[in-house]
Amino acid sequence: MKRVIIIGGGVAGLGAAYKVRRAADEGHDIEFVLLEKDGRVGGKVATEIVADEWDPVKAGARFIVDGGPDCFLTEKPAVHRIAKLLGIFDDELPTDDSRKKTLILSRGRLFEMPDGVMMFAPTKFVPFATTGLFSWPGKFRMAMDLLIPKKEVPTGAFNDETLESFVVRRMGRECLDRLAEPLVGGVHASDPAVMSLAATFPRLLEMEQTYGSLMRGFLAARKKVEEMRRKYPPKPGEKPRTFFTSFVNGMAELPEAMADGAGRDNIRTGVTVTAAVRTASGFEVTLDDGSQVEGDALIVATESWAAERIARQLDAEIADNLAAIPTSSSATVSVAFREGEVGVDMDAFGVLCPLVENRALLAATYSSTKWPGRAPQGKVLFRGFVGGPHNQEMLDRTDDALVELVLSELRSIVGVNPDAEPLFARVFRWEGGMPQYTLGHLDRVAQIEERCAQIPGLAFAGGSYRGVGLPNCIESGEKGVAKVLAEWGIALEEDTVEEKRVY
Numbered sequence: 399m400k401r402v403i404i405i406g407g408g409v410a411g412l413g414a415a416y417k418v419r420r421a422a423d424e425g426h427d428i429e430f431v432l433l434e435k436d437g438r439v440g441g442k443v444a445t446e447i448v449a450d451e452w453d454p455v456k457a458g459a460r461f462i463v464d465g466g467p468d469c470f471l472t473e474k475p476a477v478h479r480i481a482k483l484l485g486i487f488d489d490e491l492p493t494d495d496s497r498k499k500t501l502i503l504s505r506g507r508l509f510e511m512p513d514g515v516m517m518f519a520p521t522k523f524v525p526f527a528t529t530g531l532f533s534w535p536g537k538f539r540m541a542m543d544l545l546i547p548k549k550e551v552p553t554g555a556f557n558d559e560t561l562e563s564f565v566v567r568r569m570g571r572e573c574l575d576r577l578a579e580p581l582v583g584g585v586h587a588s589d590p591a592v593m594s595l596a597a598t599f600p601r602l603l604e605m606e607q608t609y610g611s612l613m614r615g616f617l618a619a620r621k622k623v624e625e626m627r628r629k630y631p632p633k634p635g636e637k638p639r640t641f642f643t644s645f646v647n648g649m650a651e652l653p654e655a656m657a658d659g660a661g662r663d664n665i666r667t668g669v670t671v672t673a674a675v676r677t678a679s680g681f682e683v684t685l686d687d688g689s690q691v692e693g694d695a696l697i698v699a700t701e702s703w704a705a706e707r708i709a710r711q712l713d714a715e716i717a718d719n720l721a722a723i724p725t726s727s728s729a730t731v732s733v734a735f736r737e738g739e740v741g742v743d744m745d746a747f748g749v750l751c752p753l754v755e756n757r758a759l760l761a762a763t764y765s766s767t768k769w770p771g772r773a774p775q776g777k778v779l780f781r782g783f784v785g786g787p788h789n790q791e792m793l794d795r796t797d798d799a800l801v802e803l804v805l806s807e808l809r810s811i812v813g814v815n816p817d818a819e820p821l822f823a824r825v826f827r828w829e830g831g832m833p834q835y836t837l838g839h840l841d842r843v844a845q846i847e848e849r850c851a852q853i854p855g856l857a858f859a860g861g862s863y864r865g866v867g868l869p870n871c872i873e874s875g876e877k878g879v880a881k882v883l884a885e886w887g888i889a890l891e892e893d894t895v896e897e898k899r900v901y
């Protein structure tokens with residue numbers, strides 16, 4: 399029996415565990431043991447269900463508070479595939495797009511994001527021309543994208559630059575400050591001045607090379623999407639396909655189902671791995687209680703800073719590369735109100751606060767609008783996002799202070815009635831929770847992978863490497879297992895079946 403040690407019970411570690419389980423179900427003599435520091439699985443995926451004690455008449459009414467991710471990108475197949483395998487596909491929850499509107503704070507006022515903006519590029523003339531979000535010089539500068547020649551990239555050369563240099567070069571500083579930084583940088587909670595485009599949004603670099611202009615590229619992309627929608631309209635009774643998807647009972651439904659599917663008997667929570675070494679037959683990890691766990695393979699699916707500590711005795715080159723991946727900390731603060739008291743037009747998905755506005759709040763989601771069922775009828779739920787690379791000191795505040803801060807920002811930015819009494823608030827802190835894909839990131843990851851290729855049985859997985867999104871993380875865990883199985887000469891039936899799009 400071959401045993402795979404998996405460190406970390408986030409979606410990457412669970413993706414690995416569930417794949418080992420599927421290999422065992424196919425008849426291979428293989429098992430896993432998953433070791434997780436926290437008392438629960440899920441890692442950054444955390445959901446708290448809060449009973450609606452303010453309305454005792456409606457038994458069972460509840461708030462669903464997502465503390466980490468509140469969704470995944472619909473177009474990426476991994477979550478759908480896993481959800482189908484685990485029988486929770488029907489619980490997938492699309493956004494309520496009848497109320498879709500994004501507000502952006504600009505010079506102290508809220509503006510609706512103009513219709514047709516894709517990432518940060520306008521693709522519809524009238525909404526772009528008439529929006530008050532940008533100044534006229536700013537709009538002209540953005541339109542220059544249609545004329546500015548593409549960057550010359552010598553054949554075979556690696557094309558990369560920061561988000562800041564790319565957007566400023568093509569569409570001007572105002573576009574970066576007012577749109578690209580909060581929208582695109584915000585996804586990674588990253589500083590555009592150091593964020594590698596090749597590692598985060600390579601499609602933008604490709605678009606420039608293919609179309610010579612981002613606006614032309616996004617226009618072509620929009621037409622393609624519209625054509626696909628016409629060609630494949632939703633079947634009667636089918637859920638709408640929205641850009642983002644969540645789960646009816648909150649995002650934690652996914653890792654909980656993955657843990658069930660993989661087998662809870664092999665998952666140990668509340669144990670911290672302090673070191674790992676290679677042995678004659680594989681690997682041995684030491685736990686914080688001083689005990690050891692042995693296995694034939696090791697998949698490290700923790701944050702990069704935790705992986706570095708574990709990897710130090712395994713391979714110095716890997717550990718050095720892991721140490722060079724910076725992270726940023728952030729927190730989400732969810733607050734609930736009675737709808738009749740809140741005094742806000744709730745017909746929006748949320749508000750973005752660009753860094754140039756100098757606010758403590760980076761963004762706020764109107765969770766109960768965006769996701770049906772997140773608050774009981776007659777109540778609303780907001781979720782504020784604070785921290786990020788420019789505001790790390792926010793995390794030094796107490797939970798109460800963070801709640802006060804977010805409340806005061808919601809009052810002054812969104813217009814929440816100062817007399818509206820919050821029903822409850824929940825703070826989720828993510829210290830070092832967001833890896834920063836800075837310039838050189840892909841080289842560092844390639845070096846880690848090259849070293850792993852030379853060390854049989856070893857793999858690293860998770861959001862620190864090739865994508866922070868949940869689908870990417872799951873796939874990275876699965877790839878770690880695929881590497882190990884290949885080394886053992888095990889071919890899985892499921893890997894020989896080409897992945898069919900399930901959505």
Ligand SMILES: Cc1cc2nc3c(=O)[nH]c(=O)nc-3n(C[C@H](O)[C@H](O)[C@H](O)COP(=O)(O)OP(=O)(O)OC[C@H]3O[C@@H](n4cnc5c(N)ncnc54)[C@H](O)[C@@H]3O)c2cc1C
Pocket residue numbers: 405406407408409410411433434435436440441442443465466467468469470471669670671672699700701704705728729730828831832859860861862865866867868869871
């Ligand atoms: C606030 C926030 C919002 C986000 N929103 C979205 C979103 O909407 N959509 C999206 O797709 N992505 C989102 N992301 C990103 C996404 O949540 C993460 O990239 C993903 O969950 C990471 O999964 P993972 O398994 O790689 O790592 P993690 O979830 O970080 O899991 C790593 C696990 O390793 C454990 N661990 C660490 N050290 C040890 C040790 N020594 N021994 C044992 N266990 C250890 C940790 O306790 C943790 O459980 C968000 C992230 C944050 C922080």
